[in-house]
C-alpha cells in the first residue's frame with residue numbers, strides 16, 4: 432500500500448510493545464527524531480504492523496531509517512504520522528552510546544510535570560518528549576492479566592485474514608502474539624523542583640521481548656530477570672537515565688504519559704558536548 436507523502440529521515444528511539452489489532456494483526460507505535468529537519472523534531476509513526484513486515488523493512492531501535500510519511504489527520508497530536516511501511520529503508524544503525532551521543536546530547540529534555548500540564552491545557556501540546564529521571568523512588572512488578580477476550584478475537588481474526596496482504600506484509604509472523612506475564616511501573620521524580628512523583632507504566636517492546644525470551648522461567652525468576660535489566664542496570668549510579676515519554680490518543684487520556692523507552696548512557700558519554 433503506497434501512500435503519497437513526504438520522505439522523512441528518522442532516528443528510531445522508541446518501539447512500543449505490540450498491541451492486538453483486528454486490521455493489522457498487531458501494531459507497534461514507533462517514535463523517534465526526525466533528523467532531516469533542523470532542529471530535530473519528535474515524530475510518531477503509527478500504525479506499524481511490525482511483526483508482519485518483510486525482514487528488509489524491519490528495523491531496530493537506534494536505526495536511522497528513511498520512510499514516506501503522511502500526517503495522521505484523525506490524530507490531533509502534531510507528531511503523529513502514518514508511515515508507508517513498504518517504503519522503509521534502513522540507512523544505518525547507531526551502535527553504542529558514543530554513536531548516539533551526537534544526536535541525543537543535543538536534544539532538549541522536558542519534564543513529566545510540564546508535559547502533563549501542557550497536555551491538559553492544549554491537545555496540540557507536545558505528546559512525546561525525553562525526561563531525565565531525577566530519582567527513581569520505587570517500582571512495582573504487577574501480573575499482566577493476559578489478553579482480553581476481545582483482544583484474543585482480534586488476534587485470531589487477523590491470523591486468518593487475507594486482507595493483510597494489502598499492507599505489504601508477506602505472511603503472518605511465525606508466532607502468535609504472546610501477552611507478557613508482568614507489567615512494570617516506575618515511581619520516579621522528574622526534574623521539576625516541586626515534582627509530586629509520577630507513576631510511569633513501561634510500554635517498551637524490549638520489556639515484552641525479554642519476557643518472551645524467558646517464557647519458560649518461573650514467575651519468580653522472571654521477576655529477577657526483569658528487575659536486573661530494567662531497574663539495576665538501567666539505573667546504575669554511573670549512568671544518566673532518561674525516559675522517552677508518550678501520551679495516549681484518546682482526548683480524555685491526553686494528560687497521561689507512559690514510559691515508551693529508557694535511555695541510559697554512562698555519565699561520561701552523556702556529558703560530552705557534541706562536535707558537529
Ligand SMILES: [Zn+2]
Pocket residue numbers: 542543544545620621622623626627628629
Ligand atoms: Zn514531575
